[in-house]
Amino acid sequence: MIDETHAASASSWVEGAAGHREFPVQNLPYGIFTAPGAPPRAGVAIGDHVLGLGAAADLLDGRARSAAQAVGEEQHLNRLLAEPAESRAALRQGLFRLLSDRSFEKRVRPLLFRQANCQLGLPAKIGDYTDFYAGIHHARAVGALLRPDNPLLPNYKYVPIGYHGRASTVRASGADVVRPRGQVRAGDTPPALSETRRLDLELELGLWVGGAPNDDGPVPISAAASRIAGLSLLNDWSARDVQAWEYQPLGPFLAKNFLTTVSPWIVTTEALAPFRVAPTNREPGDPSPLDYLFDRNDQSLGAYDIRIRATLQTERMRQAGIAPVTLGTTSAMYLYWTPAQLVAHHTVNGCTLVAGDLLGTGTISGPDDASRGSLMELSRGGREPIDLPTGEQRTFLEDGDVVELHGWAEADGFARIGFGPCVGKVVAATR
Amino acid sequence: MIDETHAASASSWVEGAAGHREFPVQNLPYGIFTAPGAPPRAGVAIGDHVLGLGAAADLLDGRARSAAQAVGEEQHLNRLLAEPAESRAALRQGLFRLLSDRSFEKRVRPLLFRQANCQLGLPAKIGDYTDFYAGIHHARAVGALLRPDNPLLPNYKYVPIGYHGRASTVRASGADVVRPRGQVRAGDTPPALSETRRLDLELELGLWVGGAPNDDGPVPISAAASRIAGLSLLNDWSARDVQAWEYQPLGPFLAKNFLTTVSPWIVTTEALAPFRVAPTNREPGDPSPLDYLFDRNDQSLGAYDIRIRATLQTERMRQAGIAPVTLGTTSAMYLYWTPAQLVAHHTVNGCTLVAGDLLGTGTISGPDDASRGSLMELSRGGREPIDLPTGEQRTFLEDGDVVELHGWAEADGFARIGFGPCVGKVVAATR
Structure with missing residues (x-):
């Protein structure tokens, strides 16, 4: 389904995310990142940054919140992947809002890490x-x-x-x-x-x-x-x-x-x-x-x-x-x-x-x-x-x-x- | 290595284990069993019975004890399998002693379940x-x-x-x-x-x-x-x-x-x-x-x-x-x-x-x-x-x-x- 999260006009308040060749706010891919001194955890890429999903959960509502919480403390995305498609879609909507609506900037900014300072791991524990x-x-x-x-x-x-x-x-x-x-x-x-x-x-x-x-x-x-x-x-x-x-x-x-x-x-x-x-x-x-x-x-x-x-x-x-x-x-x-x-x-x-x-x-x-x-x-x-x-x-x-x-x-x-x-x-x- | 645990003369005090066609004390295979009302857990077969490893750990010493503890609360044998061969051998020795030496009977008997009353599951979480x-x-x-x-x-x-x-x-x-x-x-x-x-x-x-x-x-x-x-x-x-x-x-x-x-x-x-x-x-x-x-x-x-x-x-x-x-x-x-x-x-x-x-x-x-x-x-x-x-x-x-x-x-x-x-x-x- 194509919706507002795909609009070419949408943009993120995160520096460098608007017009980013890989990770504009229209993308929002998930991964496992390790910031300096922290354990591996789930995050979403935005521009040259990554936002931790566990920390973001507190700013989300309903299914988006529970999807982010499900994976928040995990070192693999399996629990997020296992959510029903509707919950994953709700999480995308919620993250889009956090990262495009400037009223969230103050609360979200402290949760961002520069990708260049992080290691990226295997996103899931692969069963088969x-x-x-x-x-x-x-x-x-x-x-x-x-x-x-x-x-x-x-x-x-x-x-x-x-x-x-x-x-x-x-x-x-x-x-x-x-x-x-x-x-x-x-x-x-x-x-x-x-x-x-x-x-x-x-x-x-x-x-x-x-x-x-x-x-x-x-x-x-x-x-x-x-x-x-x-x-x-x-x-x-x-x-x-x-x-x-x-x-x-x-x-x-x-x-x-x-x-x-x-x-x-x-x-x-x-x-x-x-x-x-x-x-x-x-x-x-x-x-x-x-x-x-x-x-x-x-x-x-x-x-x-x-x-x-x-x-x-x-x-x-x-x-x-x-x-x-x-x-x-x-x-x-x-x-x-x-x-x-x-x-x-x-x-x-x-x-x-x-x-x-x-x-x-x-x-x-x-x-x-x-x-x-x-x-x-x-x-x-x-x-x-x-x-x-x-x-x-x-x-x-x-x-x-x-x-x-x-x-x-x-x-x-x-x-x-x-x-x-x-x-x-x-x-x-x-x- | 062939040792006393393999001797034909060895036998267990557990009823029906001596001369058992599959699981005499010389065998001692591991599995995951579910007794009525209990969660799946690791055990060792002896005759027609099964002994929980976690419960048996308290009666073991040294490497045998730590090997049994490693898998004690798990629902798969992976941690036991991951132990070095020496630890697995020590566990075998320890279990052999518990089940063949009659001085342990009083303490071990309450930890035994009849296999017929248990369900047996997949022994390990198989990676590949x-x-x-x-x-x-x-x-x-x-x-x-x-x-x-x-x-x-x-x-x-x-x-x-x-x-x-x-x-x-x-x-x-x-x-x-x-x-x-x-x-x-x-x-x-x-x-x-x-x-x-x-x-x-x-x-x-x-x-x-x-x-x-x-x-x-x-x-x-x-x-x-x-x-x-x-x-x-x-x-x-x-x-x-x-x-x-x-x-x-x-x-x-x-x-x-x-x-x-x-x-x-x-x-x-x-x-x-x-x-x-x-x-x-x-x-x-x-x-x-x-x-x-x-x-x-x-x-x-x-x-x-x-x-x-x-x-x-x-x-x-x-x-x-x-x-x-x-x-x-x-x-x-x-x-x-x-x-x-x-x-x-x-x-x-x-x-x-x-x-x-x-x-x-x-x-x-x-x-x-x-x-x-x-x-x-x-x-x-x-x-x-x-x-x-x-x-x-x-x-x-x-x-x-x-x-x-x-x-x-x-x-x-x-x-x-x-x-x-x-x-x-x-x-x-x-x-």
Whole structure:
């Protein structure tokens, strides 16, 4: 629902928040911050500042107040995510009022911290992490490397393909990407334990599950969108050589579970309401979604126009003062399945989704080389290196490389909102 | 280490515990029990009784006392599992003394509950659940159904194949197996949403991770065995028709994550010490394990001789008073990889294992039809029904079927110990 909290004319009294490229008052994403000398706690981003939710609760009323209190003393957002969608919407309304209405300035100002002085942590205690494969251009490009004549498998346009990932190794932006070791096999030689030589990024969105667990059975598609409380950027770091050797027949395992990085702010689905669009990624002749994946509202507004860019800066670029180069700029509109379809599919067998669960979309590549979300695609499976301004080349990531994802949404008549960075630096394998 | 707690001559003063087929004083497995009118709490099984750990702590000393106190008021065993192996061993020693030395009888007896009057819950809050594929006879039999000429993939004898499962749907023995729905495709017809018609069991062991998380990197094979605190039986229910259609290219997902059942008692690795044996399942000409998977102690005593039997009783058998039939009796000796090898492999890329994580071994089939761990194998992929005493036949499970796993270990000179049942009844799909 689009309301006054989305109006382009709205602005916050907090210095620097009006016209902020990421966190104007129209955004209000939640996260876990640690101010100097204080324990980690829940907060909301406004401009370059963060407001503690527990402290703000006293200034709120009704459902907004109880939602803020529920999470006030927690070190994770799970209790807030578990609130019904109506309570989360009420909290947004309440915080919007505190931060836009100047009559609250005197009471709220002392509760603000500069983000630059805070550490940002993992926003939720993740019960289960599922990674989907909903980026059709990625699936097709990677499939073409393996099966040039038949890039997409027969199930792709029927089944939102997904698999379970590892929850304990999901970290907030900034965690070092320690180059993993694993079994790799070159040609017909015996396999050996080796540092990965094909370390890759995967540009994704992370969907944070909210609401009450569906203990009573599947979530119908008509109710599925409301089970996603918000979104973050997600980098599903991958060791391609390990993956190639291990993944048959049960899928990726050690090639993925050493680290997954998420941006620390959860941008709410309420904040993203102006950027909902019709899914456009089906092609003529594609099968209709099966009934349990079909909903009229979802077909008209179930996708998001969120742009995401991946950049790379090597150690040498950093030393030479050369800015990061863009690897690709893409959009969530390239996803074949909507968030609601992913939820409806995930639960159709009775599987319980719990607030704080994380669903990755899969790599969101576009159709051309300007919009790829992985080096696997950009370098054609490692065969065609990409050139960097320093004269360096890359097929896969080298030690010292820094990869950043940036995400934002903008539309005529609305303020631009952003996700904050999702960054990781590759460091040498230990021992 | 084998000590006085394993002596066949040891016995408990608790009525019915001496010579108990599952829980003599030589076993002492941990679980979460709920006595009438009390909250769930940690206990240890002795004969047909259970002793609350929190209450017993006052009668213990030193490390045993602090280990019991750590978990005393918790509703999950995670804190106990997280204790160092030495503390868990001390607790075993202390409990052995309380329950075998008659001088404690007067103080301990009031703390005992009859298991029959208690509910048994999931023993730990599972952070992550990983399922391996270490039963080579299962891998070969299932592979032969798909690829008659090449049943085992080239990576099988090098890589302990595994994948992540769903933690939120692991339940304790007794949970109903609600027949799941999912996308299935018959031949070349378009896929459709349907109740699974190929519901199967998978007979496995579950390994409970213990100790401190390996935040500093891989667990070396020499230290890996000590990261397994104990074992349960595990049934990895599977919908084969859903699996066949969804699993390419990223592995099983909805075909597995609707339910995984574990037996509620964690039988400790200390209790299982007398039943450690050398791994025997490698065949002449098999490659040696890579260095990170090779340890001399593990090669001499890293496997377990644990027998497991799966039984089936249909509704009609139950009504006719016909006892369950055995589907298969197998042994953990048929696993290709030891628990230590699974841990060393899982962490070789830096992946963190946390106390309370659960590792499934994969289906433990033996080499012949008397030792299969799934109906997929017994019925040759559904082509050859098995006959039941009622004249009924089964290829896969029907509504009303009850599947039970029973596990035990016995060896000359030692008391037999058991796992308690791991049971589930198939019920009709809801809605």
